[in-house]
Amino acid sequence: MDEKILAASAKHPIVAGQVYKYGTAGFRMKADLLPGVSFRVGLLSGLRSRKLNGQAIGVMITASHNPASDNGVKIVDPMGEMLEQEWEAYATRLVNCPSDQDLLETYKALAAQLKIDVNAPGRVVYGRDTRPSGHGLVVALAAALGATNTEHTDYKILTTPQLHYLTRCVNTEGTPKSYGQTSEAGYYQKFSDAFVRALRGKKIQGQLTVDCANGVGGPKFSEMLKVIPKLATGFDVKVVNDDVLRPEVLNLEASGPVACGADFVKTKQRAPQNPKPVLGVRCCSFDGDADRLIYYWIDPDTGFFMLDGDRISSLAASFIGDLVHSAGLEDDLRIGVVQTAYANGASTNYIEKHLQLPVVCTPTGVKHLHHAACQFDVGVYFEANGHGTVVFSQEAMRIFRAKEPQSPAQKDALETLAAVGDLINQTVGDAITDMLMVEVILAHKGWTLKDWAMTYTDLPNRLVRVEVGNKDLFQATDAERRLSHPPGAQDEIDHVVRKYTSARSFARASGTENACRVYAEAATRSEADELANKVAQIVKQFGS
Ligand code: G16
Structure with a gap:
């Protein structure tokens, strides 16, 4: 097996000099930096499966809300939850090994440390979103699974939550805890049936426009609509931004470089412009891999209103x-x-x-x-x-x-x-x-x-993305409400926040993008904007 791992690894190298880290949602970066990562995640997920007595581990290849040129690899535990945190460090260790030989030794050392028999049965299931780079990353992943004799199933193109669902189904099939049929069709049927039952004969009023961010959610949701009974539920949907044939428009409007989808709506606090939402009509947006949802409508009198x-x-x-x-x-x-x-x-x-x-x-x-x-x-x-x-x-x-x-x-x-x-x-x-x-x-x-x-009134708020030289300088504490590093940054933030009434602001490094994020809320819109900009300036200054 050692020779097989070495030979396969040589075909899927990491990029020298690049530091990889398992972030908020796995490894996420420019897609061309990822084939070696995907290979090594294959090694790790096989180990994880063996550690858990051969239960299936999921791997999802997606960069969700990030631009089309990015991609990502994340690991899903047997019940569909995210990888146990202790293992994120093992993943980071394995992915950063400088050479194939070093990788093999670290793989074996990890197995020994965690008392894993590398010859025991292991199983991994995986899927990917619509990004074109996903295909190559799947090839690298499968190469690692092949080299380690890990049984594997390619579920092809899926939304992220569908892969989580399938992982749980595989592991519960035929048991009293069975979560559903282990297939995409099983997913549609389970949730469509529950939808009808939960409505209990009530009818949905008015049309819903669903912006799918030109991501995988478009075709998958359209599949689901085929099994939802329209007459019995009153569910009348108009799907927009569902073009997955032109991958470059992912998270963008089909007509040009203007963003759409849940991340855009939330951060810019405005509706996608094309197609323009019909005044008064209920709308919602998914993100690129259909795990985020934001509702909104454009009121004829007061304009855009978001329900996040x-x-x-x-x-x-x-x-x-x-x-x-x-x-x-x-x-x-x-x-x-x-x-x-x-x-x-x-x-x-x-x-x-x-x-x-x-x-x-x-x-x-x-x-x-x-x-x-x-x-x-x-x-x-x-x-x-x-x-x-x-x-x-x-x-x-x-x-x-x-x-x-x-x-x-x-x-x-x-x-x-x-x-x-x-x-x-x-x-x-x-x-x-x-x-x-x-x-x-x-x-x-x-x-x-x-x-x-009308249930309550939001405090005006602003979210800003700040590009800095080195985002890793920024370390947060207290559930990310304060910065512990770089020294002095939090004092300056506190100082500006004190100048505003009912205000709050914090900064943290993103775990999915090469940037920091600043959030601010205050009593008025202009104060929230002003505070966010001032804190962003502080972040820029400390991050350069
Ligand atoms: C991922 C995570 C979310 C997180 C978001 C932004 O979402 O799954 O929990 O809120 O990234 O994280 P950060 O601020 O660290 O960049 P998605 O939809 O991009 O997978």
Whole structure:
């Protein structure tokens, strides 16, 4: 096997002098830097599978919201969750080995250290988004799996959440915990059935325009629409920006270099311009691999209004909280909400004070939020950028099905909870199933987006991307709300923040892009903009 690994590695080298790091969502950078990374991730995922008694490990090749020229490789654990953190360091170690020989030795040393039999059975499943570079990265990945005799299945082009779903299905198939049929068709069927059940005969009102960022979400969502019964649900959808035949327009509008998709809508706080959203019509945007979701509409009187991840979170928490109450389960189940520092202060206040639910703050990255959410019976987690889901404990799902209802209202609440639990992808944030959940909640409440928007008023905020010489100089602490490095930077940020009323700002290095991000919120729009720009200046100065 040693010779096979050496020979295969020689064909898929890393780029000398490049430092690789397992970031917020795996390794992510310019695609031409990645073939060696993909090969080495193949070695590591095979090891991880063997460590976990041959359970399948998932690998997703995507760079999500990043430009088409980027790509990324990330590892998915057996139940569809993100790779255990301790293993991120092993991945970084393996990927940075300077030579093939060094790689082989590190691979064997890791196996010895973790007491893994490299000849035991291992299994890896993988998929990729629509980026053209994905194909070559899959070849490199498969070469490592072949060289190490690891069984592998190529699920080809998928959304990221579909790969997470399939990973869990492979590992639960034929057991009482079976998550669904292990196929793309199984994914459509499971969530479409749950959508119909969760609606409980209610009809969705008005048309929904879905901007798919010209990414993999377009064709996949269109596939799903084929199995959703339109008449029974009233689900009337117009899909836009679903061109995957011209890969260069990924995350861009088809007509030119203007961005679209969830990342654009959230960061620029404006709707995609082409096609122009129809005034008053309910709209939403996915990102490039369909794991983020942002809603918005253009009001004829007041203009663009956005409902981001914080809004989706509070909507889901309020709906599920009410159902748990109606089902008489408020003393049995702990509901909690997980956010990051990017959450608008008004949303945190609304969830804690109005919904009376606990809020936990974690660093950026769904891997952190997911973990914290699993500490609750019902854990609602969304990043402000629209990435998130609701996780239900096994016990919660069991109670929804087993509890004897004392009234028709209780029966209704229990059945709705069970259906909602099935509808929301439990493995990771999924724009498609999150969107179906939002549509269900709006139908139950009889709400328009305007009604939803009235629940609370966001503090004006601004998110800025700052390019710096070396983003790794910036190290954050306190759930990324403060900088510990470079020395002095946080003091300067504190100093400017103090000049504004009800203001908050923080800076951190992105884990997916070669840049820092600055967030600021303040009492007025102009103050939020001004504060964000001042903090961005500080970051620029300390990062050069
Ligand atoms: C990824 C992560 C998200 C994170 C985002 C931005 O999203 O999965 O949890 O919020 O990157 O991270 P950062 O600010 O560190 O660049 P995606 O949709 O790009 O995979």
